[in-house]
Every structure is written in structure tokens, then in C-alpha cells.
Amino acid sequence: MKKYELIVIGTGPAGEKAAVKAAYFGHSVAIIEKGDLFGGAEVVTGTLPSKTLRETALFFSGKYEKGLYSIDRNLQHRASIDDFMYRRKLVTTKEADEIHVNLMRHGVDIYYGTASFATAHVIDIAGKTPASIYGDTILIATGSYPYHPPQIPFDNKRVHDSDTILQIDRFPSSLCIVGGGVISCEYATIFATMGVKVYLVNDKESLLPFVDKEVTQELVSQMTNSGIKIYFNTKIESVTAEDKKPVQATLATGEILAVDMFLYATGRSGNTRDLHCEKIGLTTDKREQLAVDKSYRTAVPNVYAVGDVIGFPALASTSMDQGRVAVAHIFQTEDLTTLPHYFPYGIYTIPEISMVGLTEEQVKEQQIPYCVGKTRYTDLARGRIMGASGGFLKLILKKSDLTIIGVHIIGHIASELIHYGVELVENQKNLYYLIGRIFNYPTLHDLYKYAAYDGLSNLSGHKIKP
């Protein structure tokens, strides 16, 4: 039986980065993929396809330039789905190929098939060429799949989950989306930007509960302005999709939504069933997810798990990092001591949301005395040149020494702008440091400086401008 120091199950962002890092540091590594393409949800169903659709939507709608010229580009639905499909295929096959090449270049042995535990060290691979391999350590990076409640008649034509929605061959005229998390909010805003009438049904009282409340309020306000109808505290009772009739979604309130397509995008479960974790005494929770400690180790000492299979936040960026951090712990690599304490969340709604550190709700809960500094995109020359109509950056400052402990952005390229804030938070910079920085002019990074001055005036009691 072939022996490895590390066996990685799954080639998504978590698995790939882990395998490559371990191999780079000279360890023998095997990786197992059961799908047709490398890359997991990042490449095949989720991250990249949805960002490609998002780019298509932004291009055809001219969303960001509407404020600038008050004109609407023609929405050519027919044309744009072809463009999207073309682009999507190009982006995903290229990326899957890069992952494959990257694994090979590092000398990672690749196995194709479905992995399951024979023992805590032996993995059986079922597929075209069955095999059993031995690993000192096993890293589970199998990802997740969408939850299918029994009352939803998924047909992958008009009634979709978050994996099948991007395999549509036409854009819907109207769409009912169920969920209040990242995936449902992203699709709601992307389709609305394409000109699709969107209904978003959420059974909680707010969207994106882990995000700063002021940010989600701005999101809800901008969603509403772009024509999205949002239902809060509302459950879906049933859905019917009869031939030649619209899809009918019945809400708990009795209201019936007749729509062209339906997307159920709440809840994903861990891909753990095929693994037969019970054979090694490893249990999963009701979401079929695995519990891990800070070094991503499961209850079985030589078995680690990273990525969507361990649940929140289930973002490609954090999954990659989890893969690298797990490997740092497994092999005690030299970078173990320089791991970052903070990482950004990026949510690709339109407008984008991104954040690092604590929310205002968290500092209140932790009873940290704090103050905020906030500025809107429209306060900046750069924002006015762009014709920005909304969005803001908010700094959360520890009152005692004015250290920056949280940054929250909603608006154009928020997911890029946040990285500057990550450095500030990670390196415990304070308000005065930020005020002293020099930014190119005119840029959106000026949001930081303006927010810092706003923080200063909130402290001193008189409002000033830099």
C-alpha cells in the first residue's frame, strides 16, 4: 500500500492550498478528487461562476455609471446569457486547469474517485481505478452541498438550489429566492441588476446576521431601491412548478408569489456521507459538518478538516487559509508563528460588503468603550467623479487608545478596499497613525482618511473635514 505523510480529500480551495503547501515544504502528499473538474465549489458551482455572472450583470446594466450619466444600457438578456456562459466556461476551465498543473508541479499524487475511511490512516478510493492508500495524516476538504427540504420540488430547470442556478440556459424574468445569507443576497442583487424582478424571502428579522447592522441596513435600503422585494420573518410553506404555469411559492402568510424561477439558497450541509466517518469514531452534527479545534484537528488526532465541511464562514479565501494553517500545525512549519490574527470577509452583493475585526454589535456585547468614524462615498471627490449614490466606510475605535478594531465597508470595490483596513487592525494602528497617511488623490482609499477625521470630530465634539 502506498504511504503518504498527508492525504487530502478534495481539490477545492482548502484542499489545493493545503496539498501544495505541504508538498512545497517537502512532504509526500496525495490528493483525491471525485468530480470532473478540479477546484470544488470555488471553480465548479460557486465562487468564480457567480462572480463571472456578477461582472456580466454589471457590464450590461451599467449599474455604476447610472448615477454618472443617468442612462441605462440596453439589457439584452438573450445576448448576455451567451456571453456569460462563454465567459464562465473560459474562467472555470482555465482555473481548474491551473489547479491541476499546480498540484502536479508540486509533485502531489492525484487520485480520482470517492474517498472513504477504512481506518483512521487508510483511505479507500472507489472509482475507475480503485485504490487504498495510507496517510500519517488525513485532511478532509470535501466541501458542502445544498440542503433540499422535502416541500421544494427541485427540477434544476425552474426550481433551483445554489449549485444548479448557474446552469440555467436563459435568464428568468422573475425569481423568488429563499434565504438571508451570503449566497441568497449575492444572487438577489446580481439578478436584480440584470433587470430580473426578485423576491427575497427570509425567515429571520435581518439579512447577514454576522455583518454590522448599519451595513445590512444600507444593503436592505439599496436592495429595495433596485426593486428587490424583501420579506422578513417569513417562511415558505410550499412550492409548485406545474407545466406551462409559473412557479407558485406559497408563503406562511398565505401570500402566493407566481414567478418564472425559484431558488432555494439557505443551508448547506457537509459532504461527509461518503467518508464513512463512523468507521473511525468521528461524528458529524445535524448539518453533517465536522467539529475542529483551533488547529483544524477533529476529535480523531490524525484527522483534520478545513473549508465548507466545517461550516461558517465557508468563503473561498478563508478556506484557502484554513488549508494552509492546518498544514502549518500538522508539520509545524516555520510560518506557524506569523499567522494573521484577522482576515477579511468579502460579500459580493451589489453593492459589495467587506469587513474585518469587530462589528458595533460585538463591541457593545463585549462592553468595550468605543467610538466610530464614518464617511460616505458621496463625501469624496472620487465618489462624485464616479457618480456614486450610496455606500460608506465605518471605523470602530477602542476609546481608551483609539486603536482601530473594526472596519466595515459597503460600496464599490469594498472587497478590495478592506485589505488596507486588515493591515491597520492586524498591526493595531490607531486613529492618529491613519490620519497621518498619504493616499493617492482622488481615490476611494480616502474613505479611510475621511472616516478617521470623522472619528476625531466625534471625539472632540466639533465636526471637521480633512
Add this chain to the structure above:
Amino acid sequence: MKKYELIVIGTGPAGEKAAVKAAYFGHSVAIIEKGDLFGGAEVVTGTLPSKTLRETALFFSGKYEKGLYSIDRNLQHRASIDDFMYRRKLVTTKEADEIHVNLMRHGVDIYYGTASFATAHVIDIAGKTPASIYGDTILIATGSYPYHPPQIPFDNKRVHDSDTILQIDRFPSSLCIVGGGVISCEYATIFATMGVKVYLVNDKESLLPFVDKEVTQELVSQMTNSGIKIYFNTKIESVTAEDKKPVQATLATGEILAVDMFLYATGRSGNTRDLHCEKIGLTTDKREQLAVDKSYRTAVPNVYAVGDVIGFPALASTSMDQGRVAVAHIFQTEDLTTLPHYFPYGIYTIPEISMVGLTEEQVKEQQIPYCVGKTRYTDLARGRIMGASGGFLKLILKKSDLTIIGVHIIGHIASELIHYGVELVENQKNLYYLIGRIFNYPTLHDLYKYAAYDGLSNLSGHKIKP
């Protein structure tokens, strides 16, 4: 005679920020403006109007999406100049107004008219309401004006300098630009993006001599691809602009360019003539600029100078900073010790260029052992989603400890992306620190991580990918 602790001459970015900062720290401040609008070149002739035209050009050409959909939006020249003029007016009047309000809010006394030295402490103001005021310290922030060589028949209709070019009431069909600096390169690429045939005539052997050579090579290559004809080592002999004939520019080589419009954009001189510096024994150089020390103090101890009037780099961002730093020195404010050591350069060509720290030419000259890490936009998922066709990020690393001592970017939103690099350079972070960071995925900030891995493989001798 009214007395002030500080008199600032000019309300451009350098003057405004200086006056406001001094007033914020409780000092009595007067500011003098001779123009109709507040804001100097930033607002009236330069920075903001040109960035507004740039945004218009990018919108109507769909430049960044060409790679994505292989389509060209219709270039509607007639429509777009109206849009541009409308937007420009909106952006500039709003900004001028903000500056005015900001000065008033801080209790800065505003004088309208032309300032000149009576003594090193007394400034005479000529204008509607003449006055003489006394200042403990005088800060000159009068900006610059375009150099007019005698052989160029400037008429502000077809033959322009860099101040009048944006007052055109139609876009030219072809344009000859003279110069190889920031202004001429920016206009060359902006007009080319609008579909204007552009000839760029430069009397040196390369463009933008202070920029890393690999970056300017990429710029020249992309300029050439977008149809700009560049002449190096070539002087303009003469220009004629006869009625109902094209403008004829004769090059030193004998070649004659017949064009619709002509822009002479090389060399700006300091606005010092009206000041009568000779009265206080202060001399200017042949460009009518003032020499200053590190704290922006001139040869006359109570007289300081900041912004374009002291020459290079003459960017709005650095001018603002110079204003603030001068005030920190003048009043020994508490932030004097936390001033940044590094600042970014932002050049709004299409594609954008931005840099911080040392260029490869500088480290060679200083004989610092170094290595580089480089990645192209097309290497990234985000770049492929965008359909990026060029551009790169380059890190310059000190070989001894792998500290990041220079960052150079050419490509989409380079002027935003650089700020992350400024933090790295300012805080002397090294390659391993950067490799450990987590970036949102997919974003262009991944350029940093990929470049870091490239640096690592250049060191270790085997090429890897993160």
C-alpha cells in the same frame, strides 16, 4: 494691520490642507485666493477635471470590458462631450464649494486678491478690497502655470496648454501632444481611449523617467496597442495653425504632423512672479520655483513653500501632505513624530500606474542586493473574470532580509491597490509576512500574494504558484 500666526497664499490642495490643519490646532490663519474658484489646479484646471474626462472616456469606450466581451460601445463624441462638460462642472463646483466651507468652518479668514511681499511678514493683497496683513509665518502655495515656448502659437482653440485643453467644446479627431511626463501621458491615453488619433512627441528616450523602467515599457507597449504613435528623442521645431487648415506640427526630423488639435504639455513654472520674492531676498530658479528644505522652509526662515510651486512631484496628494507637514514643523504639532516615510505616486494613465519606495533602477544605483517578485493581472482568477489583457505588480525585495522596499503596479485600479503596498513598505514588512496574509477571493489584491510567491521561487530557484 490685522495679525495672523500663519498666512497661506493659495487655496489649492497644499494651501487648503495647511490652513485647515493650522486652524484646527488653534492658530490664527488667513488664506488668500486670486482666482474665481477655490481649489487651484486640483479643482479648476487639473486633477479633478482630467479624472472626470478619464471616467467619461472609460465609460464610453468600455475599455476594461473589451477583453471580456470583444465589443466596442459606440463612441458618441458629440454626446459624450456634453456629458463630460456637465459632469465636470458638477464635480468642480461642488469641490470648490467644499473647500470654501471647510476653510470657513475652521475659522480661517479668507482674502480675495493677488498677494505680494511688502516685507517677510507683511503681505499686500491687490484686488477688489485691497489689504495688507501681517503673518508670523508665510506659507506659499501658489501652484504653477504652463510654460509657453515662443514657437508655439497658443490660441486656446486648437493649440492648447495643459490648463486650456479641458476647456474644449468639442473632442478633436486627432491630437498631437508634446511631452513625456505625467500630464502628457495621462492625456495621451485618455484621448486615445475616446477614439482620438494621438501622436505623442517626447524629446527624451523614455517616458516618465522617475518610474520603474519595466512599468514604462509596459505603458509604451499598451499605448502603442491602443493606437498612440510615440516619438522618442524628437523635438518640435514649429507649429502653425492657419484658418481652415489642420494644425501643422513640424518635427526636428522634418516630418510634419497635420492634426486637428495640438497640446503642449511639457514643463510648468512656479507662480512666483506676482509675489515679488526679491523684496525679501528670496530667489527662484529658472523654472520660477522655490527651493525648500525637508521641513518645506525656504531660505527666508519665516517663509515656507509647498505644492507645485516647489516642483516635483507636483501631485495633489503629495501637495496636501506637504501642506500638513509644513504646518507640523511650523507649529511643532504633536503628529510631527508620526509622519509617514513613504507615499504613493499615482499616475492616471489608462492603464493606471502607481508606485511606492524604490524602483529597480534605484536599488541598482544604490548597490542594494535585491530580488523581485512579479505577477501579471492575467495570472489571477479576478483578472480573468475581468478579461484583463495586461498589467502587473512587481515587488522589490532587499535580498538580505527580504524586506519589501518597493512596489510597482500598472493596470486596473493600480492607484487604489498601491496603498496596501505603502503599508508594507512603511512598516518594513517582509516576504514571509506577505505570504501569510489572507485576501478576499477573487480580488486584485491577490496580485500581492502571487508576486510574493514568485519572489520566493526566484530565490529558491524553483517556480511555484500559491
